[in-house]
Amino acid sequence: MSIKIGILGYGNLGRGVEKAVNVCDDMELVGVFSRRDPANVKVDSNAPVYHVDSLPEMTDKIDVLIICGGSATDLPEMTPKYAKLFNVIDSFDTHARIPVHFANVDKAAKKAGKIGIISCGWDPGMFSLNRLYAHAVLPGGKDYTFWGKGVSQGHSDAIRRIEGVIDARQYTVPVPEALEKVRKGQNPELTTREKHTRVCYVVAEEGADKARIEKEIVTMPNYFADYDTSVNFISAEEMKANHSGLPHGGSVIYSGTTGSGDDLNKHVIEYSLNLDSNPEFTGSVLTAYARAAYRMNQSGDAGAKTVFDVAPALLSPLSGDEIRAHML
Amino acid sequence: MSIKIGILGYGNLGRGVEKAVNVCDDMELVGVFSRRDPANVKVDSNAPVYHVDSLPEMTDKIDVLIICGGSATDLPEMTPKYAKLFNVIDSFDTHARIPVHFANVDKAAKKAGKIGIISCGWDPGMFSLNRLYAHAVLPGGKDYTFWGKGVSQGHSDAIRRIEGVIDARQYTVPVPEALEKVRKGQNPELTTREKHTRVCYVVAEEGADKARIEKEIVTMPNYFADYDTSVNFISAEEMKANHSGLPHGGSVIYSGTTGSGDDLNKHVIEYSLNLDSNPEFTGSVLTAYARAAYRMNQSGDAGAKTVFDVAPALLSPLSGDEIRAHML
Numbered sequence: 001m002s003i004k005i006g007i008l009g010y011g012n013l014g015r016g017v018e019k020a021v022n023v024c025d026d027m028e029l030v031g032v033f034s035r036r037d038p039a040n041v042k043v044d045s046n047a048p049v050y051h052v053d054s055l056p057e058m059t060d061k062i063d064v065l066i067i068c069g070g071s072a073t074d075l076p077e078m079t080p081k082y083a084k085l086f087n088v089i090d091s092f093d094t095h096a097r098i099p100v101h102f103a104n105v106d107k108a109a110k111k112a113g114k115i116g117i118i119s120c121g122w123d124p125g126m127f128s129l130n131r132l133y134a135h136a137v138l139p140g141g142k143d144y145t146f147w148g149k150g151v152s153q154g155h156s157d158a159i160r161r162i163e164g165v166i167d168a169r170q171y172t173v174p175v176p177e178a179l180e181k182v183r184k185g186q187n188p189e190l191t192t193r194e195k196h197t198r199v200c201y202v203v204a205e206e207g208a209d210k211a212r213i214e215k216e217i218v219t220m221p222n223y224f225a226d227y228d229t230s231v232n233f234i235s236a237e238e239m240k241a242n243h244s245g246l247p248h249g250g251s252v253i254y255s256g257t258t259g260s261g262d263d264l265n266k267h268v269i270e271y272s273l274n275l276d277s278n279p280e281f282t283g284s285v286l287t288a289y290a291r292a293a294y295r296m297n298q299s300g301d302a303g304a305k306t307v308f309d310v311a312p313a314l315l316s317p318l319s320g321d322e323i324r325a326h327m328l
Numbered sequence: 329m330s331i332k333i334g335i336l337g338y339g340n341l342g343r344g345v346e347k348a349v350n351v352c353d354d355m356e357l358v359g360v361f362s363r364r365d366p367a368n369v370k371v372d373s374n375a376p377v378y379h380v381d382s383l384p385e386m387t388d389k390i391d392v393l394i395i396c397g398g399s400a401t402d403l404p405e406m407t408p409k410y411a412k413l414f415n416v417i418d419s420f421d422t423h424a425r426i427p428v429h430f431a432n433v434d435k436a437a438k439k440a441g442k443i444g445i446i447s448c449g450w451d452p453g454m455f456s457l458n459r460l461y462a463h464a465v466l467p468g469g470k471d472y473t474f475w476g477k478g479v480s481q482g483h484s485d486a487i488r489r490i491e492g493v494i495d496a497r498q499y500t501v502p503v504p505e506a507l508e509k510v511r512k513g514q515n516p517e518l519t520t521r522e523k524h525t526r527v528c529y530v531v532a533e534e535g536a537d538k539a540r541i542e543k544e545i546v547t548m549p550n551y552f553a554d555y556d557t558s559v560n561f562i563s564a565e566e567m568k569a570n571h572s573g574l575p576h577g578g579s580v581i582y583s584g585t586t587g588s589g590d591d592l593n594k595h596v597i598e599y600s601l602n603l604d605s606n607p608e609f610t611g612s613v614l615t616a617y618a619r620a621a622y623r624m625n626q627s628g629d630a631g632a633k634t635v636f637d638v639a640p641a642l643l644s645p646l647s648g649d650e651i652r653a654h655m656l
Contacts, residue, residue, distance in 0.1 A: 019586050023467055098652055124656045126461065129640055130599075131655040133454065136616045136643035137609075139351055143655075185602075245593075258347050258608035265573075265604035271458075272600075274513075276593035280586035281465075288464045308641040308651055312457055315464035316636075323636055324426055327459040327471075328452045 002028035003294045004061060005287075006086070008052065008078065009068035010034050010041055012246065013091065016283025017066050018045055024287060026317045030062050059085050064290040066090075068283075076101055083108040083116040083304075087293045089286055091121040098124075106304035113302045115293040120307060121282040122273060123147070127252045129307050130271035134254035138267060141256025144182045146195065148172035150248025150278060158223045159200060162216050164208030167236065169243040171199040174250070185255040185266045198229040201243055203236050248278035288315045330356035331622045332389060333615075334414070336380065336406065337396035338362050338369055340574065341419065344611025345394050346373055352615060354645045358390050387413050392618040394418075396611075404429055411436040411444040411632075415621045417614055419449040426452075434632035441630045443621045448635060449610040450601055451475070455580045457635050458599035462582035466595060469584025472510045474523065476500035478576025478606060486551045487528060490544050492536030495564065497571040499527045502578070513583040513594045526557040529571055531564045576606035616643040 005021050007014050010032050021029045022045050029047045038049040050058075055065070065086040069075050071094045079090045083105050092101050101118055109116035119125065123145065131143045152172050159168035178195050181188045188194075200217055204210055214231040218224055234243075251272040258265050275281045289307070292314035296305070316323055333349050335342050338360050349357045350373050357375045366377040378386075383393070393414040397403050399422045407418045411433050420429050429446055437444040447453065451473065459471045480500050487496035506523050509516045516522075528545055532538055542559045546552055562570075579600040586593045603609045617635070620642035624633070644651055 016586070095656070098656055099649070102652060119656055126465075126597075128656045129461070132640050132644060132651060133457070135655065136619075136640075136645075137454075137612045139645070183602075258344070258605060258612060265608050267604060267609050268602040269454075270598070270600045270602075272598045274511075274596040274598075276595060277586060280593050281595050284465045284586060291464075306652060306656055308644075308648070308656070309639050311637050311639045312460050312464075313636040316460055317464075317467075320636070321427065323460055324430060324634060327463065328423070328426055328447055328456045328634055328636070 002026060003291060004028050004030045004063045005290060006030050006033060006055070006058070006062040006065045007047075007068060008033045008055070008065055008082070009074070010043065010049075011068065012279035013283055013286075014068035015044060016277070016280040017068060017286055018043060018047065018283070019280055020284040020287035021290075024291075024317065026291070027287070030058070033065075055082065056085060062086055063294045064089060066286050066290055068286075076104070079116060079118060080104040080108040083114055084112045085114075087115045087290075087297050089117040089120055089290050089293055091125075091282060091286060092119045093121070093124055095124075102304050102306070110303045113297075115297045115302060115305060117289050117293050117305045117307075117310070120289045121285050122275075123250070125282075125285050125307055126273070127250070127271070130252040130269070131254070132308055134252075134256065134269045138254070138256025138258070138269075141254055141267075142187050143252060143254045144190070144195075145250065145252050146174035146179060146182075147250040148174050148196065148248065150250070150275070151243075151246050152198075153246070155198065155200075155223055158220060159202060159217055162213055164205045164213055165202055166205055167203040167239050169201045169239065171201075173197045173199055179251070179253075182253045182255065183268060183270065185268045187255050192226045193228060196227060198224055198227045200229060200231045201234050201239060202231060203239050204233055245276065246278045247276050248281075249273040249275045291315060291317065330354060331619060332356050332358045332391045333618060334358050334361060334383070334386070334390040334393045335375075335396060336361045336383070336393055336410065337402070338364075338371065338377075339396065340607035341611055341614075342396035343372060344605070344608040345396060345614055346371060346375065346611070347608055348612040348615035349618075352619075352645065354619070355615070358386070383410065384413060390414055391622045392417060394614050394618055396614075404432070407444060407446060408432040408436040411442055412440045413442075415443045415618075415625050417445040417448055417618050417621055419453075419610060419614060420447045421449070421452055423452075430632050430634070438631045441625075443625045443630060443633060445617050445621050445633045445635075445638070448617045449613050450603075451578070453610075453613050453635055454601070455578070455599070458580040458597070459582070460636055462580075462584065462597045466582070466584030466586065466597075469582055469595075470515050471580060471582045472518075472523075473578065473580050474502035474507060474510075475578040476502055476524065476576065478578070478603070479571075479574050481574070483526065483528075483551055486548060487530060487545055490541055492533045492541055493530055494533055495531040495567050497529045497567065499529075501525045501527055507579070507581075510581045510583065511596060511598065513596045515583050520554045521556060524555060526552055526555045528557060528559045529562050529567060530559060531567050532561055573604065574606045575604050576609075577601040577603045619643060619645065
């Protein structure tokens, strides 16, 4: 029997989930749900497309609804709303608002007897898991998170809003010297500027004032002002040829100790990702956790969960005997 | 209220657990239990030492018994035996015998209403978790495990049994070219020899036949014959000065894909450990999972478990609110 999956929202992330669901033998993609007119949504697989308004009629046809919306306005409203009807899962990543989002989803999901997994993906998600495991095993150590080299869509969008910019791509790049110190267990104190640089590729309008565009980028508060930022003007052709992918990745590095005094021993734990496609990897993580959401609900559990609450075995399509034999 | 911990067996691993328990504010070390005469066991902390025979009288004083024995003969007998009396946890690492060991511990623990976590540490343990997470997120990929650079105690012991050898230390070292190919996602097929080399430091008796010792090492079946092995004869002083630690570590590297055809995207996931002390890190992992064993039992669960069955949140002394706020 397959786990019946619905996808709500069909941008880059929704497409990534679609690809992931379609390689899982124990899952069936029931449909893609969109706020757009379904006639105008072309999906990669042969899954049917429905308008989002038809979701309430499909509660008996969907085991888990994977919600692929934005954290700013979509998910705070959508995830609690649909947790009243389905097991749901999202990739909510606005860190400061996680407690409120968790509480809202928890209330709705508990009342409905459903599971709602929030903040799933790689950060928050796989990176969070590695912070937790490391802190639990070696209490009192220090964790560092480096992102990149990879495309930040938020920063790319910010550049595109500048007058005279046609297109832009921003790469977040860890500073090699900082990475090196952390990997050696030196526990450095690092400022924002010392951890990452920002590299921008910009297609400007014909005759645009490139000096002004560059200045607007490097001085932009929150996005660029606290970083060493480099700006490269390129042609639209070069943008398409060399910067059309959405690679990303990074590392969580934890440095801790055992013993004390002359017997102090250092230990460094590193988890790193090198991803050709950020949305496809994130979609794959959401899909694995959708399996867990279904199983947790089948075993009688309800309420909001995060990756911290999910036993790893629940993510695998294999049996307990199989995972112990092949992966332990 | 503290979780009351007992340690059974006081070798390198038992000492590592003792150090780990003593830095956990929510734990109390009730005692160290040994097959030796307690009068002859000097422990690092001020924990009392008991003879192993007094364990059955202490069922109401110990919440979790951490069993620090060898996988060859100790654990197959000890873990099921003490699972009848306590929540237990071990580091059983004889891979082929895990299914039988799991079944034996499961039977005893279920009957007693206790939890028995087996095969805990870093491999099996943290490495296993990373194999499972990666396979679940990106089905159909390939995992590689590299060990080292680190001391293999089994291989060091094997050299010490050769006539004319006073002391020996064997380092397992990953082959850099193999690591490089795997990190690039090239999915190479690697023989045993292509993955690791073995580097040996040997203190020989005065006048011993070094050529014969070297030949016996490099041709030893199972241990060395399938590897490129180098043998270095050193003095007892040099052994003590440069090779008295027990560092270890390694990497689990997983290479998987999303999409297909022209849209194929590669993803590489790496988890690596760089440990100054293998037994102290392993002891720290066992201690974190002892916390989980206690909590799982408190919530009414019983039977044999592995790291796959333990929700990560159960390992942390912090509350759900705290871990979501600080680590998600």
